[in-house]
Amino acid sequence: MARDSLDMSGSDSDSSILDSIPDGSVRLASNFQGPTIHLLWRATSHKFEDRIIPLSKPAKVGRSVAKLKPCPHNAIFDCKVLSRNHAMIWFENDKFYIQDTQSSNGTFVNNERLSKGSEESLRREIYSGDVLQFGVDVIENSKKVTHGCIIALAKLFLADGTEVKAENGSSDRALSKLSVSQSCALVQALSNAEQRESMVKDKIVALQDVFEKIGKATENSWQSIIDEERLLNKIQALEAQLAATAENNNSAEIKRLINEKEVYEKLAKESLSKVLQEKLTALRKVDELQFLLKTTQDNVYKAQETNQLLSTQVKDLAEKVDSMTEEASSLTETHSQEKAALSLEISDLQKELQTLQHNVSTLEEELEKARRKHESPISEKGLIIENAVSEAEDKISLDSSQGETKSNKEEVIRLEEIVNQLKDNQTKLESEKEELLDNMSDYKRTLDRVQSDLDGKKELSIQLQMFQRENARLEVELTKAKAAPSQQLEDLKRENFLLREKLADATSPSLRQRRSSPDAEKLKQIRSLQIELSDVKERFQKCQDEKLEMRREFDDLAKEYNGFARQLSTACRNSMIPLFLIIVAAILVSRPFSEVFGRSP
Incomplete structure (x- = not known):
């Protein structure tokens, strides 16, 4: 399947x-x-x-x-x-x-x-x-x-x-003859039975809890019955004691005891009212002193907070001053380094300027010498060439007029060659002259550039002087900036010192004597109030203890009174002499009051 x-x-x-x-x-x-x-x-x-x-x-x-x-x-x-x-x-x-x-x-x-x-x-x-x-x-x-x-x-x-x-x-395998569906149904039935069995077990556990609770309740009921039997036996014993007391006392003794009880009760009430009034007065005084103490503590707390705040501010300012001092020192160091570098650069520039000026003067002298040197030879050579050319031409013309000869022709040719050479020399001299003029123009441009460099150096020197003046101004401002935080720090330190003195005067008894007379009187009053407050607290604690003891005694008296009242009511219903039993009960009730009255002074 x-x-x-x-x-x-x-x-x-x-x-x-x-x-x-x-x-x-x-x-x-x-x-x-x-x-x-x-x-x-x-x-x-x-x-x-x-x-x-x-x-x-x-x-x-x-x-x-x-x-x-x-x-x-x-x-x-x-x-x-x-x-x-x-x-x-x-x-x-x-x-x-x-x-x-x-x-x-x-x-x-x-x-x-x-x-x-x-x-x-x-x-x-x-x-x-x-x-x-x-x-x-x-x-x-x-x-x-x-x-x-x-x-x-x-x-x-x-x-x-x-x-x-x-x-x-097979008889011992009867279940195996069942089909799978029947087996499943059988298993389901068995599981249901097991579930019912588990539910029954849960119910049994619940019933066991109930039986345990019933057993505890039964024990408690038996205990209450036993306590009730004990109380009944005690009541019977007290009734017997009342009967014996009634037989042994007379009416005059009972009246006297009743009068004493009333007097004791009156005195006890008066003493209690007096004690309560004193307690109320002490409590009011304690409240006033507590309020004064709280106010003083609040003032001290505020002064401590102010002191702490000022201390924090002083620390912050000190840190700022330290940071500013470090920054000023770093700026001073940087400034000194820059100043030294600039001074070195200025000295180098001045040396370079002197060198350039010397070079310019040297170049001018050389240029003048070259100009003189080249102008005089060129002019002299030009004149010589021109004279030679003219002489040659004159000579050629004379020779041509007188008749040409062979030797003359050779001389003419030689003279023409000399003339040509002189012309070539003249062209060379002109080209050299042009080169000299070009060199002079280059020298002039170099001189102009050097002059412009000198002008730039002068501007740099002017800027350096301005920078030095600005540096001096910054140094003055830096000294002022250093002096201002230090002054503020000194002021804050003085204020902090004054606040600490005030706080010490407010808290330390040894410093209170240094204050003025009104402050000293106030401190004395506060001290006396604190002493009174401690005394009042001690008295208040004693009063509370006495109050607790009196409450316990009153509770005991009330319990005894209630017990005797129940006993008297039972005895009055069952006896022929109710008045006599009431008097005897009053005598028994009056004993604790006499004890209280005896302890009250």
């Missing part, structure tokens, strides 16, 4: 599907080749996953421990009612057996326990369709928690996949 609750998830090794078998049975398919037992979870069982357990070797049923954890192919369950070695299941000679191995809560096959107590059972053959139960449900009373047992429907399969069912006609 297919089950709707089969787990279809898992790996290939432990996945299970429904396989139909030719004989009509159904099994969970697995990869195990040998005999297997399938344990299917029942609704009334402790929760567990369906198991497919190979029985090629015996399988142990037990509780989960550290080294042995539950898995889909073993019979280990995470259940508290199981023992570690609860039972064994094995396959032998084509049969499946189960045996209880001295478990604490037992092993059941079809609701039949295999062994009694913690004994090891005999082996028992099981069949497919049997209901196996390991352990029983356990109720934990401390936590009101029920721990369930393991209940499983067993499916047994041989190595070839054949399901092992019970044989027909």
Whole structure:
């Protein structure tokens, strides 16, 4: 039969599907080749996953421990009612057996326990369709928690996949003849019966609690009856004592005692009223002194807070002064470094300026010398060339006029060559003159650039002087800034010192003498008030103690008076001489008042 609750998830090794078998049975398919037992979870069982357990070797049923954890192919369950070695299941000679191995809560096959107590059972053959139960449900009373047992429907399969069912006609396997649905119904009925049994157990526990409460109430009632009997016996004894007292005393003695009692009561009331009045006065004075003390404490607390606040401000200002001092020192150091660097730079610039001025003067002198040197030779050479050219031309003209000869022609040619050479020299001199003029223009430009550099250096010197003046001004401001926080710090220190003196004057008796006469008188008054306050507190405590003692005595008197009043009323109803008994009761009641009056002074 297919089950709707089969787990279809898992790996290939432990996945299970429904396989139909030719004989009509159904099994969970697995990869195990040998005999297997399938344990299917029942609704009334402790929760567990369906198991497919190979029985090629015996399988142990037990509780989960550290080294042995539950898995889909073993019979280990995470259940508290199981023992570690609860039972064994094995396959032998084509049969499946189960045996209880001295478990604490037992092993059941079809609701039949295999062994009694913690004994090891005999082996028992099981069949497919049997209901196996390991352990029983356990109720934990401390936590009101029920721990369930393991209940499983067993499916047994041989190595070839054949399901092992019970044989027909077997009287001790009557349950195996039932169908699976009938078995499920039977298991459900058993679970319902177990639930009813658990409900009955809960009711029994509740009834036990009720019986315990009834027992306690009965004990209390018996105790009250015993106390009542004791009180009755005491009343009888007091009645006997009253009767004996009535026989031994006369009426004159009783009247005298009654008068004394009235006098004692009057005096006691007066003393009580006087004491109460004194207590009220003392309480009022205590309240006034407490208010004065609270006011003084508030003033001291405020002064302490002010002192603390001022101390915090002084610390903050001191930190600020330190930071400003550090900053000023760093600025001074930076300024001195910059000043030294600038002075070095100025000295270098001045040296460079002197060098440039010297170079300029040298260049001017050289330029003037070159100009003089080149102008005079050029002019002289030009004149010489011109004279030579003119002489040559004159000579040529004379020779041509007188007649040319061969020697003259050679001379003319020579003179023409000289003239040409002189012309070439003149062109060279002109080119040299142009080069000299270019060099002079370059020298002039260099001189202008040097002059501009000198002007820039002058501007730098002017800026340096301005920077020095600004630096002097900043140094003055820095000294002023240093002086201002130090002055504020000194003022705050003086104020803090004055406040500390005031606080010390307000709290220390040794410093109170340094104050002025009105302050000293006030301090003396406060001191005297504090002393009076302590005395009043002591008296108030004594009065409270006396008040408590008097209350206890009055309570005792009231109890005695009530008891005697009840006794007198009973005696008056049962006696022929009520007046005599009342007088005797008054005598007995008057004794505590006389004791109180005796202690009151």
